[in-house]
Amino acid sequence: MVLAYIGIAIGILLVIILIVKVTKTNPREVAGIDAHCKKCGIEINGSSCPKCEKKSQSFGI
Secondary structure (H helix, E strand, O other): OHHHHHHHHHHHHHHHHHHHHHHHOOOOOOOOOOOEOOOOOOEOOOOOOHHHHHHOOOOOO
16 A cells, blocks of 8 residues: 555646756757757758758768
């Protein structure tokens, strides 16, 4: 019975933490994805920066 109370307490604590996290998160932020390139700073729409991708060396592959 004590284990059930501990499980319920942990579950309630997790729910409270998740609710606080959701309320503090910016609604326009989607899954923590940054929409700017870390190298050059331009806004990107995909997973890689087209400007920095052209500068990379591919060794002929």
